[in-house]
Amino acid sequence: MKPQAKWREDFPIHWEEDEYVTRREFTRFLGLTSLALFLGTVWIALWERLRRSAPGPARRIARLEELAVGEVKSFRYPTADDPCLLIRISPERFAAYSQLCTHLACPVVYEKEKKRLRCPCHEGYFAAEDGRVLAGPPKRPLPRIDLSIEGSDIWIQGAL
Amino acid sequence: MEMEFFIDPSRCIGCQACVHACTECDSHRGQSMVHLDFIDRSASPQTAPVVCMHCEDPACARVCPADAIKVTAEGVVQSALTERCIGCSNCVLACPFGVPKYMIAADQMMKCDLCYDRTSVGKKPMCASVCPSEALFYGAREEVLKRRQEKPVSDFVFGRQVVKTKVSLMVSPEARHLELDVASFIRSPQLGLLPSGEKEGMRGLGAQE
Numbered sequence: 001m002k003p004q005a006k007w008r009e010d011f012p013i014h015w016e017e018d019e020y021v022t023r024r025e026f027t028r029f030l031g032l033t034s035l036a037l038f039l040g041t042v043w044i045a046l047w048e049r050l051r052r053s054a055p056g057p058a059r060r061i062a063r064l065e066e067l068a069v070g071e072v073k074s075f076r077y078p079t080a081d082d083p084c085l086l087i088r089i090s091p092e093r094f095a096a097y098s099q100l101c102t103h104l105a106c107p108v109v110y111e112k113e114k115k116r117l118r119c120p121c122h123e124g125y126f127a128a129e130d131g132r133v134l135a136g137p138p139k140r141p142l143p144r145i146d147l148s149i150e151g152s153d154i155w156i157q158g159a160l
Numbered sequence: 161m162e163m164e165f166f167i168d169p170s171r172c173i174g175c176q177a178c179v180h181a182c183t184e185c186d187s188h189r190g191q192s193m194v195h196l197d198f199i200d201r202s203a204s205p206q207t208a209p210v211v212c213m214h215c216e217d218p219a220c221a222r223v224c225p226a227d228a229i230k231v232t233a234e235g236v237v238q239s240a241l242t243e244r245c246i247g248c249s250n251c252v253l254a255c256p257f258g259v260p261k262y263m264i265a266a267d268q269m270m271k272c273d274l275c276y277d278r279t280s281v282g283k284k285p286m287c288a289s290v291c292p293s294e295a296l297f298y299g300a301r302e303e304v305l306k307r308r309q310e311k312p313v314s315d316f317v318f319g320r321q322v323v324k325t326k327v328s329l330m331v332s333p334e335a336r337h338l339e340l341d342v343a344s345f346i347r348s349p350q351l352g353l354l355p356s357g358e359k360e361g362m363r364g365l366g367a368q369e
Contacts, residue, residue: 013221015230015238023243 070112178287
């Protein structure tokens with residue numbers, strides 16, 4: 001065949017050279033892509049729920065005298081990939097939270113004067129008493145870890 | 161064995177079987193893609209069936225501004241893609257054989273696609289399967305050469321342009337060349353189509369000199 005002009009190559013008359021997408025193919029692509037995204041979301045949600053609901057082992061994480069009021073101890077629970085913070089809010093009150101901000105998983109830091117946790121990435125704030133969102137982009141409270149005090153030891157009771 | 165389409169207008173008896181067989185097709189029910197033309201209706205009952213010749217380099221596809229006419233790997237020129245055809249009739253004007261027709265109701269060009277749904281799976285096109293006189297014949301070239309006196313031609317000369325087609329036309333065995341010079345045939349005096357005064361002008365036009 002004779003050499004063709006550029007615009008002719010862009011609009012080939014031969015069936016196999018043409019990038020022809022039928023309406024049905026396009027609709028199928030859209031449908032299957034949406035389905036894949038939906039199933040992926042469902043899978044992530046289920047996986048996260050299963051992971052959360054499986055109680056981790058009870059563990060002693062600190063002794064009462066380790067922390068002065070306003071001090072923080074970091075630990076990892078339930079796996080080594082899950083950083084958490086143990087905070088002594090007042091002489092009687094302890095609280096433990098996941099350190100990952102619920103917005104984009106930056107580590108939060110404790111501000112003892114205002115008794116809140118601050119995420120430096122996007123200025124998200126969480127209350128130290130119960131982990132609820134005070135300000136900023138996060139929508140969900142910080143996951144709280146149940147604690148129990150037995151004698152002079154602080155124990156984690158399982159579920160995150 | 162490769163199957164080919166052969167048209168022999170001299171065998172056409174004008175029975176319209178091809179037209180009605182074509183009309184049966186579900187993809188264009190009620191519309192025939194075969195045109196049964198009268199050669200000279202006032203003087204003769206002779207008719208000639210016109211189906212798409214399926215050119216190697218189809219003018220209809222070349223002129224389509226919407227990129228709607230496609231050629232398959234087998235060399236079958238398809239009818240316009242319905243999503244793309246804008247009904248501009250460029251192909252209708254460009255086709256040297258007068259095959260594409262603009263259908264007003266559908267705002268689409270529709271033309272013969274050699275019953276691609278049938279021929280691609282080894283069946284005959286509808287028209288050829290019903291033609292009682294084999295004016296439309298679909299089969300092996302050897303069979304045609306064995307059974308017919310005429311010889312198949314698939315090179316058509318229009319002025320300086322040679323159009324090669326997939327479908328063959330059966331012509332007189334005395335034809336010296338395997339080419340049918342349509343332009344000079346139209347100009348030939350024995351055809352008597354042109355009044356004497358217009359012959360010179362037409363010759364100049366056709367020769368493009």
